[in-house]
Amino acid sequence: MRTSQPQTIYLKDYRVPAFLVDHVDLRFELFEDGARVYSLLSMRRNPDSDGSDTSLELDGDSLTTLESVSLDGSELAKDAYEDRTDRLVVHDVPDQFELGVVTWIEPQNNTRLEGLYKSSGMFCTQCEAEGFRCITYFPDRPDVMARFRTRIEADKASFPILLSNGNDVEKGELDGGRHFVTWEDPFPKPSYLFALVAGDLVEQRDSFETMSGREIDLRMYVEPRNVEKCAHAMDSLKRAMRWDEEVYGREYDLDIFMIVAVDDFNMGAMENKGLNIFNSSCVLASQETATDQAFQRIESIVAHEYFHNWSGNRVTCRDWFQLSLKEGFTVFRDSQFSADMGSPTVKRIEDATMLRTAQFAEDSGPMAHPVRPESYMEITNFYTLTIYEKGCEVVRMIHTLLGADMFRKGSDLYFERHDGQAVTTDDFVRAMEDASGRDLSQFRLWYEQAGTPELTVRDEFDQGAGIYRLTIEQVIPDTPGQTNKKPQHIPFAVGLLGAGGESLPLKLSAGETDAPTDRILELTEASHTFEFHDLAERPVPSLLRDFSAPVRVYYPWTREQLMFLMSHDPDGFNRWDAGQRLAVDVISELVGDTGNEAIDGGLTDAYRGLLSDVSLDQALVAKMLQLPSEAYLIELAEKPNVPAIHQARERVLKHLAAALRDDLLACYRRNTVEGRYEVTPESVARRSLRNTALAWLLHIDDEEGRSLAVSQFERADNMTDRMGALRALVNSGYEQARDEALGAFYERWKADPQVVEQWFAVQSGSSRTGGLPKIRELMEHPAFDWKNPNKIRSVIGVFAGQNLPAFHAEDGAGYRFLAEQVRRLDDSNPQIAARLVSPLTRWRKFAPVHGEQMKTALESIRDKSGLSRDVYEVVHKSLAGQ
Template structure:
């Protein structure tokens, strides 16, 4: 078998042909669904090259040019059509089997409904086409199906005609007036419950809003509908962007590889990000739905009306839209807590990606399988780059840049450079150096030293930046880093609060007129996606926790205090010394519990101790066994010595019904169970009395530290109650996956036979296997390699079923370089085993070969 070949950004060429209009006629009939695609094709430029279309798993039945049979050549994945015509109508008749499509790309079945997923390259599994994002066409779609089985026939745009046909069939015809690339095409046919509402736009147009869910779930669709209306209003008020069609539809399906998809006017969502009521969804679920609904709606302009020229530009739409959905959540809720959530993703996941074999810039230079680049780098680091631009330009100039971007490029497929040019031209700010963020892989490290000269009353910060080498070999030149600082005096007063323009490899900043050495709160609000290296003392961190004007800085200081204590105890264990925790650290956390002016959700974030995975990302090489002991000790000591304050907090907050209060109460409960088994009864009591899923799940999580009779009893009760509710069973599977005990892997293997589990369903796979590999650090990295073998076995099985999911859950196995030689050897042996699999997908081939290289 020939090895998959990489594609390179530098090789981009405009298409030889353009398709301006396409009519799609679907006859949905199970294993032999028939499709007739009629396109208006025009040659671009002076050449005689053939028209080459791409297709996958399609049975070609007929091909006509201007109504007459035409000659063509079929080869693997391509259809080559020789024609001298410069402009013509092309009609392709074909068939396919949606029921056999377990990859969940193209047209497939989800619980008896027809569904599509075309991003990035799924449209080629529907018909032969120029399946690339820079070919924008006007789509008209006719769908015919059995009316009783499929009463709803949906596609992009506006509904223009429906009708009855003989034999119990019916049809619907849709027209989308806005040119779009093939990846935004969507079709859904099924029998659903429908929630309807409407929204009046700023220009007084009425837009029909529809949310389609599986039968029996209508009561769980109201939060998604409310989130949609909030999103539409926010985009008008913050970005002056109005919706442009007569209808906006969301369809929730259980079999879906992604979170959701922004297909023009017809968003297809994973049920996880639509269905919610307080009995079955947590506060985090509610927040996730609001965020993802907002994200997909905001794509209507940043991704749909203006789209990507090629897939290397993916961050053009995704990084920008993540920034927009983060701002949406921050404007509607706690800005500090939302920022903390974004920072955690960067530090725990994106930094790991940057230091691993799949490191790439937010605009990659090469890809083998595009699905592998739907990454935290492209999305979340891409959003941080947009945020830095916003910091440098300010809100007013940033909005001018957005307006100019849409004015120039509405209806076009463009590049990241086009976006930056609009920002630069609208603001007058030179972004030439800043653009390096798009082309350089890796996480910059900023080393900071300080000096105070009492004779000259001058405080000096010296900043140096560097980026470790990455596998892509990208050049490492100095970046433009907006570096936010606050200087705090001994009385807790802010004396300097500003953003430094850090542009050189080494740069000195002086602050004159200071009568005393200040405490510097550095990189406030994570103003740039860099690793900060500064030797904070305990006193400085406690001072920042107490006095920083930024709530995010208070949280960052708490993370640093906890982390320092863990690493110091790792060193003590290595030196065979007793572990110890500085009492000032205990006092700092007690102070949080006793504070009357802190937001409860922020308090909960501060008391949520960094995970093992987060700690691993702080070091170049990890002593995993001693890390496990040290982290457990520090968490336990903080919990034990804050026991009275924790118990008082939990008692005071029990029965209060709001999300922030629940978050603080539940982290308090979790820590109390760490203190003493006697608090397990408190968790059991909460489980029995819980009136919402947040409290039920928190009680189980608190008891999930180790196997016990109480845990088993409550887990069984939970299973029996929610057995027929898939999204809740995902939570039950995830609890099993995070049990840090030697019985974990055997339990997970037995759960493969559970009636609620299916390897064909991505949500089930992610909840059981993905959560284990990504979050159960110590069991996944068992010394005997059983965790690695468990994951590799699952990946090999998924290779033929759903390679996208397989490639996404393999990530912890390819990030092996920080571990000891024994573990590295075991991980590498499993990667080699995967590489030997016959018919290995491009998705897995790319990740495994890069890791082994």
């Protein structure tokens, strides 16, 4: 059972396992009132251990009954082993043996959704990170890898589909209307990659021919009502398989690849070997039920889980401190894939936005940790943006420093050297060093030091000598447990623009010929000064192009320079970034203003230019027309006044919408997408532009905009346009039109859980409609389900994470509300409860009036009796040092 006083686990204490498992033979007898699990482990003493352990210790968690233990076929007496709360200890075991364990578990009562659980009539597993110990006693750690053979027995009428890892090697009928299927996985894997699914599902089939000519059987299993939502995921899978062959040389290794869609799932998806289990919201899509963003997200997640077959499964992590070894590398691979499938610039903007808004906040909060953490209490709390997104950026920087060809050589060496092994981030970096000849010793600090580096840039121009100097200083702020940090190895991409917008050659010495117009400057010291020669005039610097490193950059850009970069920078990311910086500057100037401060007309001109420029990549224009989010503005502020930030942003948005009303209408009409619905970069960009224009018009309660929104909502043939119109109406002052649209939307889609989740989210995320009374009303709605993580996230999570004016209400009601829900969820699903706590953890960032209320809410969670390990760690670290 969970404990309210968990122990801290340290990387420095890692020891190799005392015993190894060569083979696992499992048999599951599934019933309505529980499941009996027979486990036969072929074990031997680890030759790399010190050999001092005479007893075998196996992990266990929430196992209802231990029915029997046997050693080499003989049942053990009770005094030969100890059944402790969280482990099974077997005394006096030989150097090599077979251990048999029989357990009885109750999946139907498993609300944690870890291990084997039953939901919506289906048996399902989630074993990462430590869920397998909830099924049977086992050395449940990633560096114990074994071959699995799994036999599943169940009632055939209720559970016609029985799935596990690998290839199905045997099936047959049993007495009493039951049947069985046996699965064998020929590749060794850690227990966290074990999977089992049993249910009444519909099978969709396709195939894929590998680069060596092998035919792979592709299968997707869904509930009957979701049969029409499988095509996009299947097509995404085949694109990912081909891309991984072409870009990384990785071919799929089993005969079958399976995907299962599950409604009740804590995570987005899970890469279990050969049997990927997906949260339904991350895999099911049709044009009537999913937005463009959902289509793109599904493509990315399907690719991510498939890419794990090599970067995570064939080569896995030695321990959970190395989690980013598989996740950071695989996020980088899926990011490359998504960029190749769509707009690389837009993908880079989306990734950077996530980092700068959310991961940088994590880096500066109480849960800040390195990409390779040094300690943890509950590993599920470390499935973080730092591990995934910053981990991806660390791999991306290696790719930037080495170049694409050398990076590919490094990844080839990594897979060849460590296939079938459980390894570390050091092993990954060493393979890159050995393949390229580059010394990455200092670069390893990215894995060891927490926090976001801050770069201060100063420049000067020597007109007489024609020399432009850039001085770049780096510091890394203190984080919990880490101070006085060392300078890191940072690739800093830069370009210089002339007065006419032309790219200037970056000559690092006088008279240099064939100098490039952009360079990667490598920062390794606390301060560097770079000189660029033979310049006739002072240039405008384009800094950190393509967001070449996850850092904050401080440079005193003028508004004129930012508008210049918006119009002329050939780097699409920096063109967007200049627009964001300009908008941030204008909005920040108005925070706390009484309404007398004039809004800079240059911002209006800049946006007018964007709306009318059809020569630009329209996908980039769609991104540039989005004002910085309130979350980003809050992150930039030292002691943010959330209501004031909200009011200032609203004031700028209304000003722009009113001033550009005719331009917005023209943009809306120009970007109507005719013909068949397609998820291409061009059509996605046009729908995005159209819906952005509509949202701006409704923000000023434009009557023509209202008419267009109602018409679009009623006539739309795809969810992107229907949801775009609904969101615009929900955020408008047209109460009747809003209520009618919400009512019609629900009536049409109430039988589809994934669409209902969107309906919840559009209301809970709106500052117009999503006040606390509305949130409580949504939680009482018949479609809301406390057992379903997606429903919880779409109401409570969206409210606390996106509806910031309501969450940060002056009376602290939003904080008390969130604490109340966390306490309730902690008893049933502590993983989800721990993730919901996050908005409260940064209470020190806010002004005392808010910070003290957030702290009080955290303390009310801390004082709950029987607090789970998951929530205990987050709350206590957040309150530490108060």
